[in-house]
Amino acid sequence: MIIVIDGINQNKFEHVLDEMYKLRARVFGDRLGWDVSIVDGRERDHFDDLHPAHVVSIDDEGDVVGCMRLLQTTGPHMLSDVFHSILDGEPPIRSAQVWEATRFCVDTKKLGQGRRENSVSYVTSEIMIGSFEYAKTAGVLDSIAVIDPVMNRVLQRSGNAPYDYLGTAKPMGKVVAMAAxxxxxxxxxxxxxxxxxxxxxxxxxEEKALELFEGAKAKQSAANYDHQPLTQLEKYFVEQMSSATSKTEVESVLKLIETISDRFTPEQKTALLRTPRAFAHEA
Incomplete structure (x- = not known):
């Protein structure tokens, strides 16, 4: 499912954007080997500082699995400032009704193949639909994208073939780039x-997107905690839970945990309550 993050709501979704930048680093830096700036495991550039619209795909587990960046062509954008050689000397398009689409990527490690939900093809199509519908609502007539021949073939076979190209394809590092x-x-x-x-x-x-994402982070936090060494106090409570032989004894341990609950985070309390013996007595 899609959430669009722009200059208006980006403060609500800073953590989602952070995961998006991590995904971009894994795709463009690690997998594709592009010459991009990666700092602390995150790929971002100065165009991200211009408050573009990020079309972000979040799966049912709350993970960021794909994204695309939409930027107005009236100001700085990649075709005019980075890939201008493609245009063969012609001036770049400058129009409030033409946006540039860049930094498209999906999480191929998590997503499967085929055209079903949670597949690369499905998420790719969902991002495209979200991007075009969002842009159309904003009054945009056309989108221009710097792509490579592989992406061009993907677009052609997915009902999304470009209707024209600007300039000519040019080698750009390890890939050939074209403007569609x-x-x-x-x-x-x-x-x-x-x-x-x-x-x-x-x-x-926005509410559902935050709910999904926060749920995913809570699960991750609990999973990370499960791998951390227990403190002496935590070990004591785990031992008490495991040795309890009646519901009364379990309730006594729970009452003691609640009494000193300010010493534990919510995740720690949850982990303490998840011992097998505790669940057995509660059942």
Missing amino acids: LMDCSDERISGVRDYAGIEHDVFLT
Whole structure:
């Protein structure tokens, strides 16, 4: 499912953006070997400081599994400032009704293949649908994207083929780059939806997106805690829980934990209550 993060709501989704930058580092730096700036395991550039719209895919487990960046062409953007050689000397497009789409990626390690939900193809289509529908709502007529021949083939076979290209393809480091034009039309959106079999609304509400993401972080925090050495006090309570032989004894241990609960985080209390003997007596 899709959440769009822009200059208006980015303060609510700083943690989601952080995970998105980590995904970009894994894809562009580790997997593709692009010459990008990665700091502390996160890939971001100065275009991210211009308050673009980030179209982010979050799966049912609350993990960030894909993203795309949308940037207005009226100011600095990658085709005009980085890949301008593609244009063969022609000036870049400058229009409030044309946005640039860049930094598209999906988590191929987590996502499976095919066209089912939680697959690379499905999430790719969902991001495309979300991007075009969001842009169309904002009054955008066309999207321009710097892509490579592989991505060009992906677009062509997924009901999303570019209708034109700007300039000529040029070698850019380890890849060949080209500038593709795609209209933000109902026909294009319908084509991608038909290809992927997606009929539902792809957008999450902000509340649901935060609920999913925070749930994922809570599970991760609990899992990380399970691998941390226990303190002496924690060991004591685990031993008391494990040795309890009646519901009364279990309740006594629980009461003692609650009495000094300010010494534990919520995750620590949860872990203490998850001993097998405790669950057995509570059942």
